Amino acid sequence: MLLSKKCRFAAMAAAVLLAGALIFTPGVFAESHQKAYKIGGIFSVTGPASFLGDPEKKSMELAIEEINAAGGVDGRMLEPVIYDTEGDPSKTVMAVGKLINKDRVTAIIGPSRTPTTLAVTPMVKRAEIPFISCAAGNKIVEPVKPWVFKTAQSDTQAVASIYEHIQQRDIQKVGIITVANSFGESGKEQLLAQAGDFGITVVSSQSFGASDTDMTAQLTKIRQEKPGAIICWGTNPGPAVVAKNAKQLGIEIPLYQSHGVASPKFIELAGDAAEGIFLPTGKILVADLLADNDPQKQVLADYINAYESKYNETVSGFGGYAYDAVHLLARAMEGTNGDKAEIRKNLETLKNYVGISGVFNFSKTDHNGLDPSAFVMVKIKDGKWQLLE
Amino acid sequence: MNDKANKIAYAVFALAVILLGWQVDNEYYLQLMIFIGLNTLLALSLNMLMGYAGQISLGHAAFYGIGAYVTAILTTTYQVAPLLALPAAVGTAMLVAWFVGIPTLRLSGYYLGMGTLGFGMIVHIVFREWSSLTGGASGFVGIPPLEIGPVVFASGKNYFFLVWSVVMLCLIMCRRIIDSRVGRALRSIHDGEKAAAAVGVDTKKLKLQVFVLSAGMAALAGFLYAHLVYFISPGTFSFVASIRIVTMVVIGGMASIWGALLGASLLTLLPEWLHAFSEFEMVVYGLILMSVMIFLPRGLTRGVLDVYERYRKSHER
Amino acid sequence: MQEILQYLFSGLTNGAIYAVIALGFSMLYSSTELINFAHGEFVMLGSLCMVTLAANLGFPLIPAFFLSICAVAAAGLLFERLAIRPVRHPEPIVLIIITVGASIFLRGVGMLIWGKNAHSMPPFSQHPPLDVAGARLLVQSIWILVIVAALTAALQMFYRRTLTGKAMTACAVSKKAAWIVGIPTKWMVLLAFGLSTGMGAVAGAIIAPITMSSYDMGTMLGLKGFCAAMLGGLGSLWGAILGGFLLGILEALGVGFISSGLKDATAFVLLLLVLYVRPQGIIGAGEVKRF
Numbered sequence: 002m003l004l005s006k007k008c009r010f011a012a013m014a015a016a017v018l019l020a021g022a023l024i025f026t027p028g029v030f031a032e033s034h035q036k037a038y039k040i041g042g043i044f045s046v047t048g049p050a051s052f053l054g055d056p057e058k059k060s061m062e063l064a065i066e067e068i069n070a071a072g073g074v075d076g077r078m079l080e081p082v083i084y085d086t087e088g089d090p091s092k093t094v095m096a097v098g099k100l101i102n103k104d105r106v107t108a109i110i111g112p113s114r115t116p117t118t119l120a121v122t123p124m125v126k127r128a129e130i131p132f133i134s135c136a137a138g139n140k141i142v143e144p145v146k147p148w149v150f151k152t153a154q155s156d157t158q159a160v161a162s163i164y165e166h167i168q169q170r171d172i173q174k175v176g177i178i179t180v181a182n183s184f185g186e187s188g189k190e191q192l193l194a195q196a197g198d199f200g201i202t203v204v205s206s207q208s209f210g211a212s213d214t215d216m217t218a219q220l221t222k223i224r225q226e227k228p229g230a231i232i233c234w235g236t237n238p239g240p241a242v243v244a245k246n247a248k249q250l251g252i253e254i255p256l257y258q259s260h261g262v263a264s265p266k267f268i269e270l271a272g273d274a275a276e277g278i279f280l281p282t283g284k285i286l287v288a289d290l291l292a293d294n295d296p297q298k299q300v301l302a303d304y305i306n307a308y309e310s311k312y313n314e315t316v317s318g319f320g321g322y323a324y325d326a327v328h329l330l331a332r333a334m335e336g337t338n339g340d341k342a343e344i345r346k347n348l349e350t351l352k353n354y355v356g357i358s359g360v361f362n363f364s365k366t367d368h369n370g371l372d373p374s375a376f377v378m379v380k381i382k383d384g385k386w387q388l389l390e
Numbered sequence: 391m392n393d394k395a396n397k398i399a400y401a402v403f404a405l406a407v408i409l410l411g412w413q414v415d416n417e418y419y420l421q422l423m424i425f426i427g428l429n430t431l432l433a434l435s436l437n438m439l440m441g442y443a444g445q446i447s448l449g450h451a452a453f454y455g456i457g458a459y460v461t462a463i464l465t466t467t468y469q470v471a472p473l474l475a476l477p478a479a480v481g482t483a484m485l486v487a488w489f490v491g492i493p494t495l496r497l498s499g500y501y502l503g504m505g506t507l508g509f510g511m512i513v514h515i516v517f518r519e520w521s522s523l524t525g526g527a528s529g530f531v532g533i534p535p536l537e538i539g540p541v542v543f544a545s546g547k548n549y550f551f552l553v554w555s556v557v558m559l560c561l562i563m564c565r566r567i568i569d570s571r572v573g574r575a576l577r578s579i580h581d582g583e584k585a586a587a588a589v590g591v592d593t594k595k596l597k598l599q600v601f602v603l604s605a606g607m608a609a610l611a612g613f614l615y616a617h618l619v620y621f622i623s624p625g626t627f628s629f630v631a632s633i634r635i636v637t638m639v640v641i642g643g644m645a646s647i648w649g650a651l652l653g654a655s656l657l658t659l660l661p662e663w664l665h666a667f668s669e670f671e672m673v674v675y676g677l678i679l680m681s682v683m684i685f686l687p688r689g690l691t692r693g694v695l696d697v698y699e700r701y702r703k704s705h706e707r
Numbered sequence: 708m709q710e711i712l713q714y715l716f717s718g719l720t721n722g723a724i725y726a727v728i729a730l731g732f733s734m735l736y737s738s739t740e741l742i743n744f745a746h747g748e749f750v751m752l753g754s755l756c757m758v759t760l761a762a763n764l765g766f767p768l769i770p771a772f773f774l775s776i777c778a779v780a781a782a783g784l785l786f787e788r789l790a791i792r793p794v795r796h797p798e799p800i801v802l803i804i805i806t807v808g809a810s811i812f813l814r815g816v817g818m819l820i821w822g823k824n825a826h827s828m829p830p831f832s833q834h835p836p837l838d839v840a841g842a843r844l845l846v847q848s849i850w851i852l853v854i855v856a857a858l859t860a861a862l863q864m865f866y867r868r869t870l871t872g873k874a875m876t877a878c879a880v881s882k883k884a885a886w887i888v889g890i891p892t893k894w895m896v897l898l899a900f901g902l903s904t905g906m907g908a909v910a911g912a913i914i915a916p917i918t919m920s921s922y923d924m925g926t927m928l929g930l931k932g933f934c935a936a937m938l939g940g941l942g943s944l945w946g947a948i949l950g951g952f953l954l955g956i957l958e959a960l961g962v963g964f965i966s967s968g969l970k971d972a973t974a975f976v977l978l979l980l981v982l983y984v985r986p987q988g989i990i991g992a993g994e995v996k997r998f
Contacts, residue, residue: 047672049923051823084665090529090626092661094619095421099662102418116529116623123620127544138528181518181968183528183623207967212927214724214918217717217843218962221710238825238919245917249836250713250843270827270919446800493983500742504937505982507930508975515972629930633744633807640804669819676812680790680805687794687801 038074038339040065040330041100042083043093043111043121044135044323049182049211050088052237052266053113056320057135058083059312060304061110064327067307074334079327086112090120097121101128107339110326111135113319115183122149131344133330135322137261138187142368150348150368152325154283154358154375159260160191162281162376163232164199166389167257172229176205178219178243180235188234188259204228209239217246230254236261241270248274255279260376263318268384275384281376282386283358285318290388296355304357321357329354329361396565399648400558407554411547420550422662424618427553428611429654433638434560434647435607440636441645442568443600444580445495448503449510450635453605455517455627456483457612462530462622463523472536476613483609484602491601495594498583510632517624529623536617543617553614557651560607564647567603576600580645641682643689652690709841714959716839720848722955723855724914728932729939729947730862731906737879737942738899740799744806745786747929748813749904753779753911754920755821761915762828776908783904787897810925817922825919851913858909859948866944875899879942938978940988949989954978 042061044054065079073079082104084096093112100106101124108131112118115138122141125132125148134141134151141151167175177192179185185208196203204226207219220243223231231254233243240262247256256278258267263282268275284291288301304324308316332354333347351370354361359375378389414420436450460479464470470478494505518527525531536543536552543549567573578586579593587593616622634657642653660678664671686693731746756775760766766774790805791797831850836843865872877885878895886892910928911920918924931954939950954974961973981989 046668047818047823051818055823085668085671088625090619090621090623091425095425095662098418098421102416102421116527116621116625119529119531120619120621120623122531140528140531178967181527183526186521186527207962209967210927210971212924214914214928215717215721218714218959219967221713221717222963222967225710238827238921241825241827242918249845251836266824270825272827272829440800494979497982497986500736500941501937501982501986501988503742504934505979508934508979508982511975512972512979515969515975519968519972630926637804637807640800644800670815672811672815672818674815676808676810676815679808680812683801683805683808684790684793687796687798 037078037080038334039080039082039104039106040327041097041104041106041109041111042081042323043086043096043100043109043117044083045088045113045117046083046085048085048087048089050114050236052264052317053135053319054085054088054111056317057111057113057323060308060320060322060324061327063307063311064324064331068327068331074331075336075338079331082106086117088114088117090117093117093120094124097124101130106130107334107341108132108330108344110323110330115141115187118149118151122146125149130341131330131333131348133326133348135319135326138183139191140187145366145368148345150329150363150370152329152356152358152361152369153322154260154371155369156187156191156259157195158371158373158376159281160188160195161373162378163257163259163279164195164201166279166378167201167230168199170230170255172255173200174202174204174226174228175230175232176207176223176226176228177203177232177234178207178209178216178223179233180211180239181208182211184236184261185234188261192232192234209235209243211235211239213239214242215246216243217250220246220250220252224250224252228254230257232257232259234259234261237264237266238270241267241274244271244274244278260318265315266317268381275381278381279378279389280381281378283318283321283375284377285316285321285357287377287379287386287388290386296360297357300355301357325354325356325358325361328356400562403561404558407558411550411554417546420546422658424550424553426655426658427550427557428615428618429635429638429658430557430651431560431611431614432608432635433642433650433654434557434564435604435611436635437639437642437644437647437650438564438567438607439600439604440639441649442573442576442580443597444583445597445601446499446503446506446636447601447604447632448507448629448636449513449632450506450604450608451627451629451631452510452513453483453487453608454612454615454631454635455513455622455624456486456605457609458616458622458627459517459524459530459612460609461613462533462616465534465617466530466532467523472534472617473538476610479613480606480609483612484606487602487605488598491598495597495601507629507632510629514624514628517627524624527624529621531621533616533620533622535620536614549618553618556610556614560610561647561651568647572596572599577645637679641679641689643691643693646689646691649689649691656690710963712840712842714963715956716842716844716848718956718959719952720845720851720917720955721958722952723848723851724910724928724951725931725935725954726948726951727855727858727906727910727913728928729935729951730858730944731903731910732933732936733939733942733944733947734862734906735899735903736936738875739896741791741802742799742806742933743903744803744929745810745813746806746903746907746932747925747927748810748817749779749783749907749925750911750928750932751817751920751922751925752782752813753908754915754924755817755826755911755922756908757912757915758826758828758920759821762826768831772912775912776905779908779911780901780905783907784897784901786904787900791900792893792896810929814922814925817925821922823922825921827919828915830916845917847913847917851917854909854913855948858906859944862944871898934974934978937988938981940990943988943990946988946990953989 044057046054065081069078086093110133115136118134118136137153139155179189205223209216233240258280291298305316333344337343351363359371361370363370379386457479460482461475464475465472497505517524575591638653638657643649667674760771830847834846836845874890935950935954936947939946958974961970
């Protein structure tokens with residue numbers, strides 16, 4: 002019994018010490034006012050959505066560097082404070098708490114995924130801080146929340162682009178296969194909801210786990226229903242496996258993928274099986290194929306150049322969300338002296354900003370600011386993207 | 391005499407909590423401590439099961455999730471007052487635990503681990519797939535803040551005090567159970583189930599009771615989590631979360647009530663401290679977990695004491 | 708009919724993979740009574756090593772295959788030596804948490820070495836899928852089945868015919884008794900770790916061509932392998948094989964006849980039912996260690 006008594010005291014002492022360490026961590030009391038604007042960034046730099054978070058983090062740093070090199074915002078520099086969410090809602094909540102209350106940032110950019118974004122919107126609302134999400138889900142900006150904006154194209158527009166293309170090819174029946182996470186679910190919702198508008202019926206709806214190794218069973222089931230096309234909604238690597246499996250099963254009907262795989266990585270992963278696949282994508286993948294009078298052409302070329310020379314890796318379709326967010330924010334911050342309500346108001350009235358993901362026109366009722374022209378349909382041919390009209 | 395030591399320990403602890411809540415104004419630190427409180431509840435609930443009754447559960451996040459989802463659905467979809475949703479949330483989890491516990495607790499060792507793991511996976515899939523009710527993989531939005539009478543618990547200080555009073559109550563409750571006849575019977579199951587049965591302990595019933603109690607406490611944590619964050623998604627209650635609770639218990643020290651507190655604190659704070667390592671965070675985190683277990687295999691509470699004993703002995707010589 | 712056959716093929720391929728992973732769990736359990744939660748991460752290492760050696764560095768297949776297995780087994784030996792053996796009170800739960808720590812550590816290492824993107828490699832042999840009564844069978848699936856069969860036969864030989872294998876079986880029966888009759892039990896544990904992680908690497912290397920390899924692929928595979936080992940009965944060679952194939956086929960049929968969203972749930976519900984009826988798994992070894 003003596004031991005257990007001592008044990009308790011030891012534990013108590015440790016607990017008190019821990020609490021002490023917490024309080025006296027530097028920065029709790031001292032909050033010095035620096036000249037630079039702090040901009041918070043929260044991305045899933047590691048974890049299952051790292052393919053989004055990693056380029057987003059890099060693009061945010063790149064954009065801030067560019068702005069600072071050009072003299073900052075009203076002569077004040079921007080300072081990024083970036084945390085990793087690992088794609089986990091609880092961690093994101095903690096990170097946003099830290100950004101708002103400890104780092105006292107002026108605005109927040111990110112996170113990369115829909116659930117993590119939704120998890121922090123109540124905090125953002127309470128703290129009244131401008132917040133630009135990089136996630137795709139419609140739920141983020143519908144209904145419109147005053148402080149929440151987003152730069153990634155919505156699933157609504159991607160689905161509309163795909164269905165338009167299917168309709169043109171006179172296909173009435175489609176089978177869909179979606180990944181069992183928030184991205185796939187949001188896509189599935191839109192695919193089912195919009196099918197009627199285009200006179201299309203979804204004859205089979207299947208799902209697969211994000212890290213499944215084989216999807217032939219699902220594809221076999223879809224094939225039974227004899228659809229005219231298959232639409233796969235997911236992010237790498239699952240859709241690449243779907244493409245491979247479809248080819249192995251000898252499925253001849255056209256396969257559509259979502260913008261979630263819009264990166265050269267997909268072609269590399271799917272190899273031969275990528276041939277003939279259609280997908281909607283932001284214009285970044287086909288920047289060099291765009292018409293010369295396209296307003297985005299120059300912006301895209303500059304971004305790709307800057308990104309590739311800085312990080313020495315090929316640009317992905319996702320980093321642009323954060324890049325746009327930083328530039329939009331910087332523009333909205335001009336002349337506000339860091340006043341959050343002003344920044345928010347400026348964001349809401351920002352028009353004709355030519356970014357990576359499209360031309361942004363924010364309004365009171367639209368906090369995404371993009372229209373369907375933000376997407377183009379491409380086909381993969383000979384291991385390259387081919388722009389479709 | 392033991393009783394006295396206990397009371398002092400609780401008094402010191404309560405004082406520390408009040409002092410912290412009173413002194414700390416920064417929302418971030420309050421939030422961090424609220425999360426520590428929630429994790430302490432979870433670790434405590436599992437510690438009752440693992441540390442005292444010797445039954446492992448690799449699916450404890452399921453009960454955490456049931457607590458959160460039941461209150462979310464009741465308060466948001468059906469507009470029930472949060473205070474009324476609380477008994478429903480905890481009750482549902484306990485009922486589920488009772489049903490699942492009857493067949494599952496017949497298993498032992500790794501098979502029990504597997505049984506509970508399987509249960510946890512199934513619950514997680516239900517959260518994800520039953521989207522008309524749970525919001526599916528994208529999560530459940532718009533959970534209202536906790537209101538008790540005129541007081542609205544909207545994070546920050548009052549939520550801190552709420553969570554830590556709950557933790558305190560649970561600590562005392564667990565302590566009382568452990569020191570009672572039931573507690574001794576539990577430990578006898580831990581040491582040898584057959585021997586316990588031989589001396590007249592109704593092992594089946596007792597195991598089930600602890601399992602149900604443990605599920606209820608985890609659901610309570612889930613309830614508090616849902617009304618703290620206002621948003622829940624299946625990812626928070628996955629297999630990985632279950633494993634994290636087990637880790638908290640073992641790192642803190644099994645069969646030690648204060649161990650739950652220590653384990654939960656360490657595992658909540660560690661990722662915050664390791665942010666600086668960015669890309670190396672996972673590597674460092676894994677290394678720390680391994681080294682704590684290699685050098686202090688009995689957990690932090692016992693381990694620190696062991697080290698102290700050895701130090702003292704070497705100095706006496 | 709054609710569909711059912713297709714589901715079976717899909718189930719067999721996945722099942723074979725689960726079986727190899729389950730074998731790794733089971734072997735280690737039988738000689739050390741330890742469940743290695745980092746096993747899935749060794750599968751990941753095997754898979755990524757294979758991709759790097761075969762696809763990126765242009766090694767021929769066979770040397771690449773064996774090199775990756777040796778490399779991963781070496782990592783497994785190192786793991787035992789540095790993290791498992793030094794523990795003073797080796798209670799199962801403590802060792803389990805160490806392996807949980809190791810899994811996080813290895814995932815971190817995998818991410819640092821191979822980055823966050825997925826990698827793919829071409830199949831072992833370039834041959835179009837076979838047509839069997841209207842269903843497609845991948846040549847890689849045949850490769851997988853052949854390798855699994857060979858591995859099982861080799862293990863069976865090892866346990867039955869070699870002195871080391873017999874010594875290991877003795878350790879599995881009773882460590883103390885084995886030690887008394889002069890079997891170096893410490894070496895046996897080390898060997899068991901090497902073999903088990905090597906087995907994980909085999910699983911990783913053979914699936915590299917049919918799926919995508921990335922640093923976070925291990926968790927789910929490890930979990931499925933663990934289920935398979937449990938389903939068949941821990942510590943039993945045939946149990947692991949049976950459990951693996953059963954799990955794989957049940958999953959595929961679950962997709963075909965119930966719902967793809969509930970695929971994993973179907974598998975787990977059946978697993979629970981099996982456990983309730985036979986608490987030691989289908990071919991269970993009887994009494995199991997408690998925590």
